[in-house]
Amino acid sequence: MLGRFDHHREARTGIPEAILAEGKDPAAVADIFANYLERDEQLIATRVTDAIVDALGELMPELHYFPDARIVATQMPEPAESRHTVMVISAGALDRRVAEETAVTCQLLRNPVDRVFDVGVAGLTRFATELDRFDKAGIIIVCAGMDGALPSVVGGLAVQPVIAVPTSVGYGASFGGVAPLLTMLNSCSPGTAVMNIDNGFGAAVLATKMNQLACRTA
Amino acid sequence: MLGRFDHHREARTGIPEAILAEGKDPAAVADIFANYLERDEQLIATRVTDAIVDALGELMPELHYFPDARIVATQMPEPAESRHTVMVISAGALDRRVAEETAVTCQLLRNPVDRVFDVGVAGLTRFATELDRFDKAGIIIVCAGMDGALPSVVGGLAVQPVIAVPTSVGYGASFGGVAPLLTMLNSCSPGTAVMNIDNGFGAAVLATKMNQLACRTA
Amino acid sequence: MLGRFDHHREARTGIPEAILAEGKDPAAVADIFANYLERDEQLIATRVTDAIVDALGELMPELHYFPDARIVATQMPEPAESRHTVMVISAGALDRRVAEETAVTCQLLRNPVDRVFDVGVAGLTRFATELDRFDKAGIIIVCAGMDGALPSVVGGLAVQPVIAVPTSVGYGASFGGVAPLLTMLNSCSPGTAVMNIDNGFGAAVLATKMNQLACRTA
Amino acid sequence: MLGRFDHHREARTGIPEAILAEGKDPAAVADIFANYLERDEQLIATRVTDAIVDALGELMPELHYFPDARIVATQMPEPAESRHTVMVISAGALDRRVAEETAVTCQLLRNPVDRVFDVGVAGLTRFATELDRFDKAGIIIVCAGMDGALPSVVGGLAVQPVIAVPTSVGYGASFGGVAPLLTMLNSCSPGTAVMNIDNGFGAAVLATKMNQLACRTA
Amino acid sequence: MLGRFDHHREARTGIPEAILAEGKDPAAVADIFANYLERDEQLIATRVTDAIVDALGELMPELHYFPDARIVATQMPEPAESRHTVMVISAGALDRRVAEETAVTCQLLRNPVDRVFDVGVAGLTRFATELDRFDKAGIIIVCAGMDGALPSVVGGLAVQPVIAVPTSVGYGASFGGVAPLLTMLNSCSPGTAVMNIDNGFGAAVLATKMNQLACRTA
Amino acid sequence: MLGRFDHHREARTGIPEAILAEGKDPAAVADIFANYLERDEQLIATRVTDAIVDALGELMPELHYFPDARIVATQMPEPAESRHTVMVISAGALDRRVAEETAVTCQLLRNPVDRVFDVGVAGLTRFATELDRFDKAGIIIVCAGMDGALPSVVGGLAVQPVIAVPTSVGYGASFGGVAPLLTMLNSCSPGTAVMNIDNGFGAAVLATKMNQLACRTA
Amino acid sequence: MLGRFDHHREARTGIPEAILAEGKDPAAVADIFANYLERDEQLIATRVTDAIVDALGELMPELHYFPDARIVATQMPEPAESRHTVMVISAGALDRRVAEETAVTCQLLRNPVDRVFDVGVAGLTRFATELDRFDKAGIIIVCAGMDGALPSVVGGLAVQPVIAVPTSVGYGASFGGVAPLLTMLNSCSPGTAVMNIDNGFGAAVLATKMNQLACRTA
Amino acid sequence: MLGRFDHHREARTGIPEAILAEGKDPAAVADIFANYLERDEQLIATRVTDAIVDALGELMPELHYFPDARIVATQMPEPAESRHTVMVISAGALDRRVAEETAVTCQLLRNPVDRVFDVGVAGLTRFATELDRFDKAGIIIVCAGMDGALPSVVGGLAVQPVIAVPTSVGYGASFGGVAPLLTMLNSCSPGTAVMNIDNGFGAAVLATKMNQLACRTA
Ligand SMILES: Nc1ncnc2c1ncn2[C@@H]1O[C@H](COP(=O)(O)O)[C@@H](O)[C@H]1O
Ligand SMILES: Nc1ncnc2c1ncn2[C@@H]1O[C@H](COP(=O)(O)O)[C@@H](O)[C@H]1O
Ligand SMILES: Nc1ncnc2c1ncn2[C@@H]1O[C@H](COP(=O)(O)O)[C@@H](O)[C@H]1O
Ligand SMILES: Nc1ncnc2c1ncn2[C@@H]1O[C@H](COP(=O)(O)O)[C@@H](O)[C@H]1O
Ligand SMILES: [Mg+2]
């Protein structure tokens, strides 16, 4: 069995339960997906491994599989109305994996998404050419490993709320993402929301909650 | 001299520059306040020490001083229209200092604020009696030291975005706030926005940016 | 050879010696089991690997093997009389492995056990529905990874002694279980007994010692 | 104000609320004590500073003050009936401060207490002469700094449950108590209950819960 | 006595010995200064405390004292010929102390210096207005605390060698300068030379060695 | 796709972009190399894995492959005129891997190189026999793991700028290179430039920038 | 090539050079052994892997191979005259690997050795039965993982110098040997000599130097 | 009271008990000294504070007080016969405090001592001039802070056993002595005995045990 499900979570928190697939029994994950497909309900699994993708086998054609994001879902909804665009920025080439988990989760949670990838601090000129897309976004998520400096730069320019996701990309004294995590917690751009290392899923949930707030009347 | 000021920051980021007063020369801080009073502009100083309060001397009657929050400002604005209420929750008795920095900054940045203090996880019943106020809030900020467990409990119940501020309250293996910081980064309530230790100011800035977003059209 | 055995440990400490099988030579472990079976004595091995299970080969039918707990024993005793029930709680789906090690060891050390699994803090409602079983327990063990917040919540409600086992479940800033370990050491529910990361065996030993104390006259 | 009080805690958890006085406003602490004296209820304050003792001023004659333990209480109860003796052991001369906090709290929570101080591992012979008192105890609490090795030695000999309290006594690579904390978490005597650094209060609460369990029928 | 002096160090390494005054006996420091003044030789003392400044007493008029840099020297030389200008950049207002130690040491080691202070990443526009001075520099030293992000931005734009000095400015998860230190070690601008926390002196020595190299024939 | 390329980096910073191949898709790396070969432009890839070398397959004869350095490049330029020799020193036998990455990158960036390998501190006599080559160098890079002590010894003797590269060579309390990293950051030879663990590439970039500076007029 | 050899090390330091084989090229290691066999000189290799043992192939019959210690040597000398016996103690079953590296190196460096294995602190009675052998030893080396408490107990009883080797045996909060390392550094038995984690080789070298000193005239 | 004394320690371990005075009640320390003077027995107190020196008041003329070492003793014995000289080396000027604690304790434990101070790695030439004294020593103790590199250099040259004492001298990333501690644990000069940070006392005890061994017959 895969665990006790929290079917009221969406009602309570506005966000459907998702499963973190890594470390779980592939056959059990497949059973759950069969069950959700039958009931025609949304199920999101993140961090799916190759073994899990294999176990999903013949269900696959009915499912939505995002290999770069390592995500599988039963349904791919349209963006909800009057939601702000979430801009997902990645710094280095290897940060894309986390950025894709972020962007796909944002879409599955019904946010319009704009991806601006590979615009790290070592070549800010690449960033400069995207400033117009920047203005159109309502919420900005920045995924960065190594020095984790990009959210500080973005946050110093942005009227939008900025969510920072440190990634485990790097080596040596990056300590598996601790270096960019500390950079972001100490950002001199005040108000940066920091996530756990590689937690693109959490960033997407927070962005969705901000977007839902924007649709409620104060 | 106190530093080079970034007068365009509010235009660029929606948030006025504030100074972190601790460690700065009291006389220089007083000069800046005199200057801002004269120009009739808003200036916010956080972490003011007793020495700084003394140095402000005869300017004090014209200033807004919040001793529990250790904040001084030249102006105390009304809440902006159509802003959601920011609920500021503190867990333990000693977490109030950070919670007050948070709440006062929220007010100075023009958000309506509701304080719910001293409702830690060791006595969740105290929390249970406040659930109606909880429903009326748009954004929730939780300040907690020691185990830092309260944001996970709140986040498991909340439709609102939750911002978690670890405090340095605790001893021994709390390591000056590292224990609650890690708890919050690893919260099993997904989407929790985490701040630096004791960074109530940053939490208030993030809440303000969320509230400003809610007032923009997507 | 597997080591020098401490045959007087049970007489001295009330708890039989057990071997932590991981890292040991499978053939040597099998020899020891053959020896104990022949002498008709209890032997408990925890953290048995697949290689060890294979090496046990034809002895297996005579042994008690608990695959989810990764435990093998020569004997499965009945609960001792007048022992209190030990409730074993797990927070997330992946914490079950440690919770099973805990629960099976409790049973092998002759305690009645009640398992309440997958009731993490992110959905406290799942926990709320089990409160009656909670009242019937004498000792509570909580296994939790990620934020490790569940023991604080349980401890704030419990008259029973609470034993907290941090698990290595999580990623990024959970640092292989350091995050929940610190949470538990700093629990604002006073008196929480903390174990090493993933140490379900130790938690069961402590619960057994508490139960044995309850059967002695002061 | 000193905080919102959790008056139902004793009913819920069997342990009265106590305040950690350090860091709190001396005048506010004194007000609370006046209030509890008037209502003739128990109030325990730990880690009282000299400033707090001064502020208690004329209330002092009515209060119970334990200077070595840094504890003040309104009442000093008799040990409860049929409770097991709690033996409180300290390793080095400087560990006595934590051991006294532990012993006095045990007494205030109505446990009979036996103190065996200054019997560290560097001179186990001092320990050997106390083995008869050892046999008469129901629960053993060991307070040790520096290498924190004493609980392992005690736990290897004891049928009783053993609670280990690391202290911040030491210098250099003891890192304010981290060294003995790790020693205790990794104790090769299984089932050692570990507390936060210097947390004698928590150890006493756990011992009390064990003693209360021993008085309940399974 | 203040120590055994290494009078050949300048001959051997090109850099005169300097003393780190903090922690040393003020009277002994004063004696050494008297001795060097008499012999008409250069002596540099960094991290001078108020007590040391007092002890220097009547020697002071003959000495060069830089209070913001906490440096005292017997001689203030002219810049050496054909040296490149060293630009010293500081990020936040409080980073000036380290930046001044850096700049004054550069001058004492005979380099022309250009100070660009308080141009942190949170307001890159302040930095943008100084780009012409930037082009005229031969070597760039960046002093930054908190997130330590500025050297990455500078390094992504600079043809010059960049030396990064993390400062202990910050709080909470900056851990006394560890956060900016890690940021700089992991800078995605390759080739950044990193110094110990607050080690402005070392940065100046390295810049001087670069400048000396530029004056030698390959 | 392998990422967005920063084609102006060489113009801006004097150093061509290079790719850190580890972790990247071998086929994508091969495509990029094919593209650069066709355009007859320099491309440097460091940390190439066996899988990447395999994927380069039939391109290999046209490429420059340095197996000890784990580097592949499209072009092998001559040393630039009037550059100083970069001496690359390694301490232990296993530090050679990093030293080769350093030395080959220096060559690819057009510096003359002199390798002095395996002259660690435990046998300084091996070092003593190379002092004449030492005098001829303009810049010194020292790669050392374990205690990381060699750069301090070299720095105490050198007029040249010294760049220290800690390596992950060692075990136990070397913590994957943290021990030599800290040694180097705390070097009592002032002005030592420190790199991230195993970052031979960065050391070569810094040496190149120093050499370019030496060729510019102040 | 395997490295530059330090042939004068034995003359200088009294200890022959040894190679740490792990991580080195098996073929190169085999070449060196062939060379030393031919020259009839001692060569010691520690941490030999299976691949290296395979590569030694047909040389093996001429070599001395100690599989439990993972050591290969060309010669097995007799103990030197008038050397004191080195007692090598191990605590847990898994600590034997390090204890064997220690004991075999002691023998190769010509010390008489007495092994007392598996006498950990959790069952000190096992230790008590060996006290007579204890008295006959001149130097004591204790290898212990997990809590690392055994050297403190031994050191409190011993007139002999005690050398403590922390091992990486343990899990969770033992952090790969950091827990016993800290225990040993903070041992309340003063004068304990501490080695790096798993460094049995180093302990044997130190014991040998002590033994050599005992054979010199003061 | 100051603690329970271990009067048999000298008989058992060859080393008299000593008290670590810091943190203890000055009046109680004075009482103990009066008692030992009267009984005409040796008592050693290390880390005596100014308050303790004051409390010793009129006893002082009868005591041996070593202010640089912060040690007080009742007796100053002659070196024991046939002991080897212990050479105590310090690296930097500020390491003298620990070196003096080491040297004075060595003398109080009856070893002949030779002090060689202030000969750090940054100026190895200062060290080179002392090599003849070096040859006459039997045991070498090296006290070093900052990079802690000196014991590796000494150990690479010495036939004698080398004891390394890391000091808390340094700043920033020396982390109160952690940097030199790690350097020494990872020393590439095998067999270095490592002590806790600033533990000169322990180094002296170990040297004494080595010297005592040299006086016993194997
Ligand atoms: N990629 C992810 N990163 C972080 N949290 C996740 C991720 N995917 C799912 N989750 C959350 O983590 C929990 C998974 O726990 P479990 O019940 O053990 O599957 C769910 O409640 C999700 O909300
Ligand atoms: N209490 C506070 N906590 C965190 N950041 C703050 C606080 N007060 C001000 N800040 C921010 O920190 C920066 C202070 O830097 P400085 O220019 O050195 O005063 C400003 O840009 C503020 O936005
Ligand atoms: N098992 C071991 N543990 C610690 N040091 C060792 C060990 N084996 C060899 N060594 C030492 O480490 C050095 C090996 O470094 P290398 O010359 O690079 O192979 C030699 O000088 C040996 O003295
Ligand atoms: N400076 C010192 N550093 C380390 N250990 C010491 C020092 N001075 C005394 N000790 C030891 O530490 C113990 C002191 O503990 P205590 O009984 O609390 O005074 C004694 O057993 C001494 O052997
Ligand atoms: Mg790139």
Ligand SMILES: [Mg+2]
């Ligand atoms: Mg309270």
Ligand SMILES: [Mg+2]
């Ligand atoms: Mg779940």
Ligand SMILES: [Mg+2]
């Ligand atoms: Mg004592």
Ligand SMILES: [Mg+2]
């Ligand atoms: Mg500013």
Ligand SMILES: [Mg+2]
């Ligand atoms: Mg070698």
Ligand SMILES: [Mg+2]
């Ligand atoms: Mg065993």
Ligand SMILES: [Mg+2]
């Ligand atoms: Mg000096």
